[in-house]
Amino acid sequence: MALIAVIISVCIAFLDTGWATKPTTYHSICKLKKRSADCNGRRLSSVPKDLPAGIEELFLDANVLQTLSNASFIQYHVLQNLSLHANGLELIEPGAFLGIRNLSLLTVSDNFLSLNYSVTASALWTLTYLRKLDLSGNQLTELMMGKLVQHLSSLESLSLARNAILRLDDSHFRNLPNLQRLDLQQNYIFEIEAGAFENMPALQQLNLAYNNIPCIVQFDLIQLQMLNVSNNHIEWFLSAENNASFELETLDLSYNQLLFFPLLPKLNKLQTLLLTHNHMNFYGKFFNNSNSSVQLLFLDGNIINITTQELWEENNHGNFSSLTFLDMSWNEFSYFPDYFFKGLISLLYLNLSHNCLKILNIEDREMLNTLIDLDLSHNLLSKLQMNLGSEGSLTNLRKFNLSTNNLHGLPHQFFIHVRKITTIDISKNPIHICYPYSATSPDCVTFTYANSLRNLLLSGCNLSMLSCHFFKGTSLTYLDLSNNPRLLISGLGTLKDITSSIQVLYLRNTGLSAAGTKMDFSAFQKLVNLDLSGNSLAYFPESLIYLKLYTLDLRMNFYHSLPQYFMEKQLGKSLRVIYLSENPYDCCKMGWWDTLQSHGTLRIGDMTDITCNYSSRFISATNIPESVHHDCRWLTTNMALLYLVLILPTCLTLLFTFIIVFLIYKEKILQMLKSRHKKPSPY
Numbered sequence: 001m002a003l004i005a006v007i008i009s010v011c012i013a014f015l016d017t018g019w020a021t022k023p024t025t026y027h028s029i030c031k032l033k034k035r036s037a038d039c040n041g042r043r044l045s046s047v048p049k050d051l052p053a054g055i056e057e058l059f060l061d062a063n064v065l066q067t068l069s070n071a072s073f074i075q076y077h078v079l080q081n082l083s084l085h086a087n088g089l090e091l092i093e094p095g096a097f098l099g100i101r102n103l104s105l106l107t108v109s110d111n112f113l114s115l116n117y118s119v120t121a122s123a124l125w126t127l128t129y130l131r132k133l134d135l136s137g138n139q140l141t142e143l144m145m146g147k148l149v150q151h152l153s154s155l156e157s158l159s160l161a162r163n164a165i166l167r168l169d170d171s172h173f174r175n176l177p178n179l180q181r182l183d184l185q186q187n188y189i190f191e192i193e194a195g196a197f198e199n200m201p202a203l204q205q206l207n208l209a210y211n212n213i214p215c216i217v218q219f220d221l222i223q224l225q226m227l228n229v230s231n232n233h234i235e236w237f238l239s240a241e242n243n244a245s246f247e248l249e250t251l252d253l254s255y256n257q258l259l260f261f262p263l264l265p266k267l268n269k270l271q272t273l274l275l276t277h278n279h280m281n282f283y284g285k286f287f288n289n290s291n292s293s294v295q296l297l298f299l300d301g302n303i304i305n306i307t308t309q310e311l312w313e314e315n316n317h318g319n320f321s322s323l324t325f326l327d328m329s330w331n332e333f334s335y336f337p338d339y340f341f342k343g344l345i346s347l348l349y350l351n352l353s354h355n356c357l358k359i360l361n362i363e364d365r366e367m368l369n370t371l372i373d374l375d376l377s378h379n380l381l382s383k384l385q386m387n388l389g390s391e392g393s394l395t396n397l398r399k400f401n402l403s404t405n406n407l408h409g410l411p412h413q414f415f416i417h418v419r420k421i422t423t424i425d426i427s428k429n430p431i432h433i434c435y436p437y438s439a440t441s442p443d444c445v446t447f448t449y450a451n452s453l454r455n456l457l458l459s460g461c462n463l464s465m466l467s468c469h470f471f472k473g474t475s476l477t478y479l480d481l482s483n484n485p486r487l488l489i490s491g492l493g494t495l496k497d498i499t500s501s502i503q504v505l506y507l508r509n510t511g512l513s514a515a516g517t518k519m520d521f522s523a524f525q526k527l528v529n530l531d532l533s534g535n536s537l538a539y540f541p542e543s544l545i546y547l548k549l550y551t552l553d554l555r556m557n558f559y560h561s562l563p564q565y566f567m568e569k570q571l572g573k574s575l576r577v578i579y580l581s582e583n584p585y586d587c588c589k590m591g592w593w594d595t596l597q598s599h600g601t602l603r604i605g606d607m608t609d610i611t612c613n614y615s616s617r618f619i620s621a622t623n624i625p626e627s628v629h630h631d632c633r634w635l636t637t638n639m640a641l642l643y644l645v646l647i648l649p650t651c652l653t654l655l656f657t658f659i660i661v662f663l664i665y666k667e668k669i670l671q672m673l674k675s676r677h678k679k680p681s682p683y
């Protein structure tokens with residue numbers, strides 16, 4: 001039966017000449033789609049012989065093809081792309097690619113081609129049209145690599161990532177005149193000799209990330225457009241001092257040990273420069289009179305070349321006129337020399353976060369005027385010196401991050417001159433609020449002219465009780481006031497002027513408490529995301545049920561239970577995510593919880609963290625034991641009985657006392673009654 005099925009499907013594969021036009025056809029083993037055959041993960045130990053002869057693309061990834069024998073592809077004349085990733089492939093016989101001279105793309109990553117590399121090399125040499133070759137993850141040394149690629153003069157793209165390459169010199173890459181992209185990341189390269197890449201005149205992209213390169217000196221790859229040397233141990237980056245025009249557009253030096261700003265080619269086309277996670281600073285300010293030249297010794301074979309480099313001569317770092325993206329975060333910059341920002345005439349993104357800046361001086365005319373995103377977070381800034389005249393600096397800024405500094409305020413009239421700003425993060429600064437009489441003081445914050453502002457972050461600023469017109473003039477849509485524990489003690493009055501625009505509001509740990517204040521959210525009609533966590537709230541704010549919230553955070557409050565009816569109101573219809581943990585819910589009043597869980601469209605974001613309190617024990621709300629349910633039921637339904645049981649003896653005692661008293665004093669009482677009756681009648 002199985003045999004018949006195989007025969008039928010093979011017949012279909014041969015007879016169905018129109019297979020190319022159908023989206024998917026099934027071969028007995030492989031999936032056929034257009035002119036491509038997908039035989040991935042089928043435990044094949046040899047290349048299937050019965051695929052349509054017209055396939056142009058063949059995937060054989062994750063099979064067990066240990067050896068690729070002679071003439072394996074002989075019937076697939078028009079094959080262009082072949083992938084043999086992760087097969088445990090050890091050997092490609094010299095004639096394996098017979099008949100597919102036109103192969104242009106070959107992927108043999110994650111195999112064991114180091115084992116028989118010289119035989120495999122002669123197989124590769126037959127691929128005279130090969131344009132793209134992936135040899136990553138094959139435990140190749142530089143010697144093996146050199147042999148494997150040495151006659152592949154048609155190659156345009158070569159990956160040798162994740163191999164065992166230690167060093168490179170001019171003997172390793174020979175005769176690769178068309179190579180444009182070379183990936184050598186994740187090797188162990190510690191040395192690259194001069195001329196190692198000189199046989200690749202067309203090289204545009206070179207990736208050397210994750211190696212052990214200690215320095216790059218005399219960088220002279222003029223034609224290179226992209227150089228990635230991130231995640232090495234580079235202490236020096238020095239370009240060759242010549243007047244050539246470098247094509248370099250992207251340079252990634254992040255995650256290295258640079259102490260000095262790299263010495264870039266004088267003439268370059270650099271657009272993206274990534275320098276994050278190094279140890280750079282400028283030093284000229286500290287050493288203005290001392291001799292700042294160092295002598296570098298270059299050892300090249302037996303020749304020692306001594307170059308004198310002026311380190312503190314800072315206006316020598318190359319031409320940045322085309323730079324648009326500069327990331328210098330996570331370094332040790334404590335200041336920037338005057339010329340530095342002046343040269344950045346096209347810059348759009350600048351990241352200086354996680355440095356040691358105390359003062360930032362951008363006072364020159366029109367300085368950094370193209371910049372749209374400036375990140376100064378995590379510094380020691382206590383002062384921003386800006387030029388805010390008619391030809392001021394930063395006039396195009398949209399996003400400004402000042403989080404985690406030591407600022408009391410923004411420069412006077414900041415928002416009048418930086419008129420396009422939409423996002424500002426001043427969180428975690430000891431800011432002072434401007435009061436009308438102090439509005440000219442530079443050390444305070446006011447949003448009076450911040451009409452363009454939409455997103456404002458003021459969390460952790462130790463703010464307390466702002467005036468009710470603090471946000472007047474803004475149209476904020478996103479506001480984070482979290483972690484200002486005394487800010488909203490007297491209610492939501494401060495937010496009065498933004499109720500109609502605000503969409504996302506973070507009020508975590510802001511001193512809101514329903515007991516002291518009446519919280520009315522009914523005017524916040526555009527609100528979609530509200531965070532009320534960490535506020536000692538015991539009552540659910542009634543006004544929320546008419547809002548169209550999408551996300552609601554009620555964590556870390558004093559809720560014993562939540563109302564059930566809100567799920568039927570507007571809130572229940574719109575709400576998609578709710579956070580509820582860290583509240584002392586009463587395990588016996590969890591009716592609301594069942595309703596919430598059975599609500600189809602609502603996701604409880606912290607489901608597993610929610611606990612309830614049962615006789616001073618915290619029990620996971622998702623997993624309340626039946627015994628607790630039972631006890632709760634007993635408690636509620638039998639409460640009346642309990643009262644009866646408690647009250648009955650008292651009542652009975654009273655009744656008995658009364659009867660006994662009555663019996664003892666029966667005579668006297670009767671007499672008393674009689675004597676009352678013997679009242680003298682008026683007749």
Ligand SMILES: *[C@@H]1O[C@H](CO)[C@@H](O)[C@H](O)[C@H]1NC(C)=O
Pocket residue numbers: 036056057080081105
């Ligand atoms: C071969 O692979 C390249 C890159 O993945 C792709 O652009 C091309 O279309 C493929 N050729 C065929 C015939 O499928």
Ligand SMILES: *[C@@H]1O[C@H](CO)[C@@H](O)[C@H](O)[C@H]1NC(C)=O
Pocket residue numbers: 077078102
């Ligand atoms: C190989 O490619 C060349 C041009 O690139 C073409 O003329 C020739 O017909 C192709 N050979 C096969 C067998 O497809």
Ligand SMILES: *[C@@H]1O[C@H](CO)[C@@H](O)[C@H](O)[C@H]1NC(C)=O
Pocket residue numbers: 070093094095
């Ligand atoms: C494979 O072909 C090559 C020549 O292309 C030949 O030297 C070699 O002996 C063949 N190997 C086998 C196992 O047939």
Ligand SMILES: *[C@@H]1O[C@H](CO)[C@@H](O)[C@H](O)[C@H]1NC(C)=O
Pocket residue numbers: 091115116119
């Ligand atoms: C391939 O390499 C293995 C182990 O290095 C060796 O035993 C075997 O003889 C080699 N095969 C050929 C064809 O060279």
Ligand SMILES: *[C@@H]1O[C@H](CO)[C@@H](O)[C@H](O)[C@H]1NC(C)=O
Pocket residue numbers: 185207209228230250251252274
């Ligand atoms: C450099 O290579 C690393 C590692 O592959 C990668 O994460 C990074 O994005 C690359 N840099 C650029 C600019 O492409």
Ligand SMILES: *[C@@H]1O[C@H](CO)[C@@H](O)[C@H](O)[C@H]1NC(C)=O
Pocket residue numbers: 241242243
């Ligand atoms: C570069 O050009 C300048 C003037 O054009 C010249 O003074 C200098 O010597 C040149 N430098 C080199 C290394 O060629």
Ligand SMILES: *[C@@H]1O[C@H](CO)[C@@H](O)[C@H](O)[C@H]1NC(C)=O
Pocket residue numbers: 285286287288289
């Ligand atoms: C450097 O020079 C400036 C003035 O030009 C001076 O204020 C400063 O103290 C000098 N620093 C050192 C380390 O000499």
Ligand SMILES: *[C@@H]1O[C@H](CO)[C@@H](O)[C@H](O)[C@H]1NC(C)=O
Pocket residue numbers: 291292293
């Ligand atoms: C600094 O020292 C070097 C060598 O000691 C000397 O060649 C150079 O002229 C000195 N430079 C200055 C500015 O004193």
Ligand SMILES: *[C@@H]1O[C@H](CO)[C@@H](O)[C@H](O)[C@H]1NC(C)=O
Pocket residue numbers: 298300303305306
């Ligand atoms: C030594 O330096 C000179 C001039 O700076 C340069 O022309 C020469 O190529 C260098 N030699 C080596 C081996 O780097």
Ligand SMILES: *[C@@H]1O[C@H](CO)[C@@H](O)[C@H](O)[C@H]1NC(C)=O
Pocket residue numbers: 268319320321
């Ligand atoms: C920087 O390069 C640009 C063109 O790439 C050129 O117009 C400009 O004059 C150069 N600036 C300096 C200071 O060399």
Ligand SMILES: *[C@@H]1O[C@H](CO)[C@@H](O)[C@H](O)[C@H]1NC(C)=O
Pocket residue numbers: 276327329349350351373374375
């Ligand atoms: C620095 O800021 C830019 C945006 O200006 C961002 O893309 C980049 O990821 C940031 N770098 C780090 C290390 O956070």
Ligand SMILES: *[C@@H]1O[C@H](CO)[C@@H](O)[C@H](O)[C@H]1NC(C)=O
Pocket residue numbers: 353377378401402403423424425457
């Ligand atoms: C500002 O930077 C801090 C830390 O560098 C980051 O956590 C925060 O998300 C940034 N703010 C904005 C609005 O991007």
